[in-house]
Amino acid sequence: MNRLMKPGARERETLLNSGFLASLGVESVAAMMEIAVIGNLPARQMLFREGEPADMLHCVLSGYIRLYKLDPDGREADVSLYGPGDLIGASVVLDGGRYAATAQAAEPALLARFDLRRVRDIASRRPDLALALVNIVSVQLAASFTSLADDRLHTAPQRVSRYLLDHCPADGKATSFRLPYQKSLLAGKLGLAPEALSRAFSLLRNHGVNVRGRLVHIGDPEVLKRV
Amino acid sequence: MNRLMKPGARERETLLNSGFLASLGVESVAAMMEIAVIGNLPARQMLFREGEPADMLHCVLSGYIRLYKLDPDGREADVSLYGPGDLIGASVVLDGGRYAATAQAAEPALLARFDLRRVRDIASRRPDLALALVNIVSVQLAASFTSLADDRLHTAPQRVSRYLLDHCPADGKATSFRLPYQKSLLAGKLGLAPEALSRAFSLLRNHGVNVRGRLVHIGDPEVLKRV
């Protein structure tokens, strides 16, 4: 990761809204800001690799970071996807362990980094930081449980429907919105091959879903719930 | 959960070895012991259900607790399995949220329960407790990532091989051991139907694995690694 620097006004702003720092008291925010380093990561570049000693905590400011595991043959399985405001779950390794997966920029990304030892130092003096970390990791654990169950219980079109419903206003009316990233990335996040995602979209046409490029139009969310 | 009581000598002993309390300082251990309540849960009984407001933290003293999610048709997908010494991950909801999955006793279990509000109180005064929780949940998140990737990358016989290798001494020699629970439970943990587990075991016979009841004999771990 290159172009390391102290956070400027924009970065501080984003960090403050990040859900991570948002729940902290002012002193803890200041302490974290103090040790924050900003850096950017070009597309496709690795942030860290599975098995490396974990020494940094990462928070995404912009772009998307894909977290995946490899099998011996080099095939990849995505386990998580982090966007603006997200703390990268696999980075929260306060006990001097190793990263549990590989993190790669799915598109050019801006990140805040924190030295893990210093984070632990601060957390051992300021319980609000430690508690915020507990909450964040718990929420991510719950999300991981949901993915695991979804994989085992739902078909590809069902998973895609749920994704669409989660990402559009819940007022029960027709809507359009833009996918935040490439379809191949979405496919990975849903545990599908890109072809399977494509087929799912084409099947969902019969249920009022129209897709052109990254633009999605949903005719009737109620219909979608019954897929 | 019935027969609530204060922890006796045996329970205190188990709790102290639980990996949860093991990493705490003496004062925090004392504070947690203070609020601990012991109870037992008959087989098949629910400890909590997905979506219920979370008010208790649970630690398994003996037996096994199965964590699963339901789909609308009532089908179940196991997302985690907790044994003696484990803190139940879905219970760590310090911010007044809800349980992310349903917990059920897979066999008669003895549990320690802690009121979540009081845990949060203690954690906000004693950072070692909060940090211990961060570590535990992080480890469980990593385990969940592993399951997710395993599901997507490996076949049933491969997943079973990995399980067996993880649960036998790593010295590369032939060994026998006893499965800690029923095969149907193992099947769920591995994301398989019981039939699929059975077929995987029968295929693994060609690779030096013999199973009689819960007794497993592994002829050569090296062979198993190459399945």
Added chain:
DNA sequence: TACGCGTCTTGATTTCGATCAAACAACGTA
């Protein structure tokens, strides 16, 4: 506007595991 590359879609095939159904084994109890 045309070109070229990367992304996405579509088709054909194959593999894996779920599901249904039935036989079988293990175990506690009367």
Added chain:
DNA sequence: TACGTTGTTTGATCGAAATCAAGACGCGTA
């Protein structure tokens, strides 16, 4: 020991998605 319950195995079938292989589309650049 006979019985019933519960857990496990085996067989047959089916369906969902991965994979392989082309082709179409979209988009930025010249």
